[in-house]
Amino acid sequence: MSAEKEKHLIRPYGDRKDDGVVQLSFVLPVPCSEKAKEAAATVAKKLGLSHVLVSAMEKAGDDYSFFVVYGRTHMQLDYNAIEVPEVLHRKHGFDELNEAVRRDLGRRIVVVGACIGTDSHTTGIDAIMNMKGFAGDYGLERYPTFRAVNLGSQVEPEKLVDRAKEEGADAILVSKVVTQRDVHKEDARALIDAAKAAGIFEKTIFLFGGPRVDHKTALELGFDAGFGPGTKPSDVANYIYYRILERMGHPPAPQPTAHGTQDATVPATGEKLGETL
Amino acid sequence: MAELFVEAGKIARARELARTAAQGVQGFIDRHSTVSIERTVLRLLGISGAGSRGAPLANLIVDRLQEAGVLHLGAAYWLGRALRAAPGKDPLQAIERIAAHPEKLPALQPAEEEQLREEMRSEARAAVRELRARVEERKERKARLRVGSFPGAPWKYVIVATGNIHDDVEQARAAAQQGADVIAVIRSTAQSLLDYVPHGATTEGFGGTYATQENFHIMREALDAESEKLRRYVHLTNYSSGLCMPEIAFMAAYERLDMLLNDAMYGILFRDINMQRTFCDQYFSRRICAFAEIIINTGEDNYITTADADEAAHTVIASQLINETFARLAGMKEELIGFGHSFEIDPAREDTLLREFAMAMMVRELFPKSPIKYMPPTKHKEGDIFFSHAYDVMADLVAITTGQGIQLLGMMTEAMHNPFLMDRYVALKSAAYVYRAARHLGDEVRFKPDGIVARRQQEVFDKALALLEEVAKDGMMAAIGKARFGDTARTADGGKGLDGVVEKGAGYFNPFLEILEGAG
Numbered sequence: 001m002s003a004e005k006e007k008h009l010i011r012p013y014g015d016r017k018d019d020g021v022v023q024l025s026f027v028l029p030v031p032c033s034e035k036a037k038e039a040a041a042t043v044a045k046k047l048g049l050s051h052v053l054v055s056a057m058e059k060a061g062d063d064y065s066f067f068v069v070y071g072r073t074h075m076q077l078d079y080n081a082i083e084v085p086e087v088l089h090r091k092h093g094f095d096e097l098n099e100a101v102r103r104d105l106g107r108r109i110v111v112v113g114a115c116i117g118t119d120s121h122t123t124g125i126d127a128i129m130n131m132k133g134f135a136g137d138y139g140l141e142r143y144p145t146f147r148a149v150n151l152g153s154q155v156e157p158e159k160l161v162d163r164a165k166e167e168g169a170d171a172i173l174v175s176k177v178v179t180q181r182d183v184h185k186e187d188a189r190a191l192i193d194a195a196k197a198a199g200i201f202e203k204t205i206f207l208f209g210g211p212r213v214d215h216k217t218a219l220e221l222g223f224d225a226g227f228g229p230g231t232k233p234s235d236v237a238n239y240i241y242y243r244i245l246e247r248m249g250h251p252p253a254p255q256p257t258a259h260g261t262q263d264a265t266v267p268a269t270g271e272k273l274g275e276t277l
Numbered sequence: 278m279a280e281l282f283v284e285a286g287k288i289a290r291a292r293e294l295a296r297t298a299a300q301g302v303q304g305f306i307d308r309h310s311t312v313s314i315e316r317t318v319l320r321l322l323g324i325s326g327a328g329s330r331g332a333p334l335a336n337l338i339v340d341r342l343q344e345a346g347v348l349h350l351g352a353a354y355w356l357g358r359a360l361r362a363a364p365g366k367d368p369l370q371a372i373e374r375i376a377a378h379p380e381k382l383p384a385l386q387p388a389e390e391e392q393l394r395e396e397m398r399s400e401a402r403a404a405v406r407e408l409r410a411r412v413e414e415r416k417e418r419k420a421r422l423r424v425g426s427f428p429g430a431p432w433k434y435v436i437v438a439t440g441n442i443h444d445d446v447e448q449a450r451a452a453a454q455q456g457a458d459v460i461a462v463i464r465s466t467a468q469s470l471l472d473y474v475p476h477g478a479t480t481e482g483f484g485g486t487y488a489t490q491e492n493f494h495i496m497r498e499a500l501d502a503e504s505e506k507l508r509r510y511v512h513l514t515n516y517s518s519g520l521c522m523p524e525i526a527f528m529a530a531y532e533r534l535d536m537l538l539n540d541a542m543y544g545i546l547f548r549d550i551n552m553q554r555t556f557c558d559q560y561f562s563r564r565i566c567a568f569a570e571i572i573i574n575t576g577e578d579n580y581i582t583t584a585d586a587d588e589a590a591h592t593v594i595a596s597q598l599i600n601e602t603f604a605r606l607a608g609m610k611e612e613l614i615g616f617g618h619s620f621e622i623d624p625a626r627e628d629t630l631l632r633e634f635a636m637a638m639m640v641r642e643l644f645p646k647s648p649i650k651y652m653p654p655t656k657h658k659e660g661d662i663f664f665s666h667a668y669d670v671m672a673d674l675v676a677i678t679t680g681q682g683i684q685l686l687g688m689m690t691e692a693m694h695n696p697f698l699m700d701r702y703v704a705l706k707s708a709a710y711v712y713r714a715a716r717h718l719g720d721e722v723r724f725k726p727d728g729i730v731a732r733r734q735q736e737v738f739d740k741a742l743a744l745l746e747e748v749a750k751d752g753m754m755a756a757i758g759k760a761r762f763g764d765t766a767r768t769a770d771g772g773k774g775l776d777g778v779v780e781k782g783a784g785y786f787n788p789f790l791e792i793l794e795g796a797g
Contacts, residue, residue, distance in 0.1 A: 025699060026699070027697070027698050027699045027702075058702065058706070059454075059455075060451060060455060060698055060699055060701075060702035061450065061451025061452075061454045061455060061698065061702075062450075062451070062454055063451070064451050064698055064702075066698075066699045066702050066703075123655055123656060123692070127656075134656070134657075152549070152765075153547075153548075153549075154467060154470065154548075154549075183483055211692055211693055211694075212694075229659065229660045229692070229693070230659065230660060
């Protein structure tokens with residue numbers, strides 16, 4: 001390996017390489033006027049943009065103006081310097097994953113999920129766990145090799161842990177939509193504490209999902225992984241499968257990204273991981 | 278345009294079955310009261326303050342009565358007795374005194390007993406007169422201002438949810454200035470599970486703002502000022518759902534709210550509130566709404582969050598027919614029943630727009646006098662806000678074309694964060710454009726009587742009918758137990774709030790129920 005990778009410099013792309021065009025929209029708390037428009041342009045300039053164009057100024061209330069602004073950024077970045085953990089696994093499709101679980105584990109994977117604390121927004125947990133799934137991607141209930149127990153909304157962390165223990169869960173999946181004043185973090189910590197108290201922390205995989213959740217935050221809170229917006233049930237199913245393998249001594253599970261586990265990049269060995277197991 | 282391709286005979290049969298199902302529960306409702314109903318009675322009688330630690334006086338009093346095992350006679354009765362035993366005392370102390378040893382209370386002579394009740398009835402009549410005056414004030418303002426963008430346009434309904442009532446006011450005013458006809462102040466998450474209504478103005482909430490009487494007051498005053506300025510009436514709505522349905526209904530009536538979310542089953546299914554509790558609470562809350570001419574919005578727009586919307590469409594229709602019956606049994610006029618339903622377009626499905634036209638027209642036509650409330654669900658929202666916006670605009674088109682009454686506008690950033698001021702602006706601007714552009718589209722277009730739309734309506738209605746047959750046969754409570762609605766099973770003794778249900782005693786006294794049932 002050479003110490004110096006070749007640089008791959010990029011900028012945002014509008015319609016021409018390296019034009020650096022970005023679009024912004026925001027509100028300023030002042031009535032529409034030429035002065036307000038200039039203020040909007042100033043916002044863009046202070047963000048470091050040049051060639052600023054305020055393409056729309058609309059009255060969004062007597063004392064509020066809505067702007068759409070274009071500008072060019074001169075920053076550039078070295079794409080080769082972006083560090084994201086390498087993905088070693090290929091994401092399995094529905095049938096393939098079921099087959100892999102049967103072959104490699106020889107049993108069903110048990111997942112217990114809930115919206116914890118006061119949160120009543122079950123859209124996320126339902127999309128991942130219920131039969132239907134979303135965007136044409138089946139939910140965990142649909143996988144014959146998974147047993148998915150969705151406890152629904154407003155479940156106390158202790159109750160979730162009790163149930164997970166009772167079910168012998170491989171993984172606990174929690175979803176938090178409400179994040180005001182970091183209430184999601186408090187509840188997440190409470191869950192981890194409860195799991196430790198119940199003695200299931202070590203053997204259980206903890207997954208945290210929600211629109212404002214990212215992998216890094218989830219790790220900080222003591223979870224194994226965080227799943228943000230755009231995650232599909234198949235991402236979660238794949239992650240759990242690989243994580244169980246990992247705990248059995250196989251190579252590390254892929255890290256979630258903003259869009260779930262990443263699709264395959266070609267593994268170093270040139271073989272599909274699933275086939276080597 | 279709203280065409281119905283369902284046989285009239287089937288519709289009549291479905292209504293009959295819904296009536297059978299609801300009437301089975303109505304007997305139970307008539308025999309029971311709840312802590313929330315009794316607290317509402319006290320609030321109607323002017324008990325509106327809070328104790329030293331913020332606990333509402335109505336709660337403190339009802340809790341004492343329940344602990345003493347005497348709530349089955351009604352809070353109004355005991356308030357009457359307490360004030361009689363200790364005239365001039367503050368009501369909580371007076372109640373505490375008699376609730377400490379209810380068995381030691383000397384029995385009243387029948388004449389005294391009757392006199393007590395007459396006194397309380399007279400108090401109740403005065404309270405109802407005051408409430409009526411406030412309702413009339415609201416109606417008077419609305420009558421002299423413009424309502425909606427133009428006749429036939431759905432009312433544009435948007436949400437504010439900052440957690441701070443004063444910030445909510447700012448956002449609501451901006452929305453009104455940009456054409457919003459209805460402002461909904463989303464409640465703090467899980468308020469539905471509180472067995473009390475917090476007291477006073479609030480500036481901190483999670484995912485929304487606490488519904489309190491003072492918050493209602495602050496927002497209504499602001500919207501009154503805005504309505505006068507705009508010469509267009511801006512409605513205010515909140516949530517009469519959860520464990521405090523009747524109390525919220527009273528506060529809303531008193532503070533001149535126009536609409537309330539209020540569903541006979543939603544709390545049972547989606548908040549796991551005990552069904553006995555909810556059935557009783559919805560009845561009294563709807564009695565108040567009927568009196569105060571508050572439009573209720575039923576919850577079917579939020580129904581199909583878990584099941585496949587296409588497969589579960591019939592449960593919406595069945596639930597609406599049941600909600601209709603319950604509302605009618607509580608004295609509500611059709612004009613006040615805003616049935617909820619959702620723009621259930623699945624962007625991944627072919628001809629989903631035709632299937633949506635089928636549903637939107639069917640709901641519209643099944644309840645021709647009712648102001649139907651329509652909304653795009655959050656389910657299909659994603660971080661691609663541009664796509665989300667396109668999705669929402671399609672809902673605007675269906676809404677104006679099929680004559681929906683109230684449209685909750687989708688926000689392109691839904692599922693990401695509470696709506697920003699600009700999100701509301703963009704949604705309002707687009708809705709205004711689509712309403713204007715397609716104003717008479719519905720009058721011009723007809724669907725084929727044997728086409729996809731007609732067949733879809735027939736298929737959904739047949740399934741709704743079959744479901745209602747089953748519900749009428751098994752009874753409502755058993756049907757909910759079998760997860761027939763919203764894909765969720767609940768038992769008669771499960772869920773939250775059952776301990777707040779009391780069987781009425783022989784001498785149960787509720788002067789407001791007497792008046793409201795008499796008026797209906």
